Amino acid sequence: MEKEIRFPEIRPLNIDRYARIISTGVGLPKAVVTNQDIIDEFKLLATDRAVQYSLGIKERRWSDFDEKVEDLMMAAVEQCLETANIDIEKVDRVIFTKLFGDYQVPATSIGLLRKFKAKKGIPAFDICSACSGFMHAMDLAIRYVATGDDYVLILGGSVIAKCVRLWKSPDPKTVFLFGDAIAAMLIGYSETKSFLASYLLTNHSLYDNAKVNFGTEFLRSGMEDLNPSIFYMRIADGNIVFNSSAKYAKVIAEKLLRETGLTMEDIDFFVTSDQSEKIWEAQLKELNIPKEKSQSLFHKYGNTVSAMSPINLHDLIVSGRLKRGNLVMMQAHGAGASSGGMIFRY
């Protein structure tokens, strides 16, 4: 399935107006859903023990039908702005990298501004880039600050539980995988350089490996009704997700280290997308990084799509492990079609 793709050369950031991460936040649905809850709800032939053993997941958060995407965004942003002690009116731009929004149109980032009762008409839009979306959003934010913005608010994450719940016979291989969460990050002007390198890549030969079918392509003449499964993320081959994550982790690390002149030993923390505990471990092994320099929250939150990396970063920050001045390599990988990473001094 996978063909040889030549990965682009890394390009230096032509930036002399610097940005830094000011603060982070996370918004989570109220309901903690255990493996047993899912087994019971969908009457599956599985045991909590087997699921934990094979996937490494214990629980995840799932939205109820009365929870909106903008509610989770609001919680994440309130935490983020409170930590920064910055009012929403100071923000120059809002970018939300979504799996689904509350609606397709308008952008859910505008729904967030309404919920905030923002008085200023802040420019805002949504991105669709699945798991790698937060790396695109961070890359965008530092370029906006470089070219004039003072504060850029970025959000990412997934709300998929309502879709799973509507789908009467969900795929038993993936129904345990996904969780709902939104991560927020405020990136703002900095007098000193913090972001040292950024790198993104795609591999179109893996375009078919993970799909959310909603779109115009599956529409067929004569269709009467749509099955709710069009909202669901279907993964064709889990091994490709595993192998490509490890492979790209290495490609991206090499590009970032060469660009910055650093070695892996200089990096204090490796923050990445943990689509499963095994995928996280495979990335560490590929890069020869000890577990103490990274972490996975997959057991607790599952695959939260573009929120995986920033939730891990947020947790390292609030737990006090990651300190200002530490060097971070942050990466995010999807099911093979898009990946990215950055090195920054927190």
Add this chain to the structure above:
Amino acid sequence: MEKEIRFPEIRPLNIDRYARIISTGVGLPKAVVTNQDIIDEFKLLATDRAVQYSLGIKERRWSDFDEKVEDLMMAAVEQCLETANIDIEKVDRVIFTKLFGDYQVPATSIGLLRKFKAKKGIPAFDICSACSGFMHAMDLAIRYVATGDDYVLILGGSVIAKCVRLWKSPDPKTVFLFGDAIAAMLIGYSETKSFLASYLLTNHSLYDNAKVNFGTEFLRSGMEDLNPSIFYMRIADGNIVFNSSAKYAKVIAEKLLRETGLTMEDIDFFVTSDQSEKIWEAQLKELNIPKEKSQSLFHKYGNTVSAMSPINLHDLIVSGRLKRGNLVMMQAHGAGASSGGMIFRY
């Protein structure tokens, strides 16, 4: 419905690595659909003459079920790259501002790269920002070039006809409005300054005025099937679209002119979104711009969402009316929630 929003101050572009528009292209479905075709297909009580009189539209292009979004993107990009005499492998980034993609995941911009059989893993993602999306994409492209990219390929537009065709009883007020089209633009490094100012705004108090319901918010417990109408753009109040377009056209023009020190008389062409012929005329009237300095292709293509402005620009270029060195004010407006504009020397 509309509340007072304080529009943000325009911020100077902190850019010393310049960009310019290198080339443009347009991809259109094969089928030209007349008003009479729609009247016949949906058995509507209307006449071609009445539709032409009230809306100013004669025909539009509608995709067939076997046409993909990536097919239209491909046609637009081939034209764009051929004009520029640039190979796809030279492109540093692809951004598609969509209404719908072929799928929700992966990004349809990656599907385009597969169709091109691109050998390089070019970073690519999709944006959701409805009608104002192309202004965001252009704004993004010049910031990418400012911070290191050489060539950024942006695309925008709408493919909605399949959705309309599935929906047995489409809204008779809006079924004539929308057309399918994809516009492409190659923005690249320039030794001289071309983009003089850029301005974007949102108004969250108009969040509910136009909706594409696909998203998690309309999902309800116990739902069995989804109606294809979730794909359709519903407009709550057409007067708001009309009034906000004229109002924002003025706000944006004033900000852009103040920032550049230019007057409206200095502008050679005003290129804008023409959601109807009347909306186009209202913008010109508000800005006191003679019709010779602008144009509307609404009669021919209808509302193509984020493709409206770039298709008008493309047509001015290929018809030879717009010449290198001309000053252009380009704007794009949606149904009120998001708008933007730029001044550039073509």
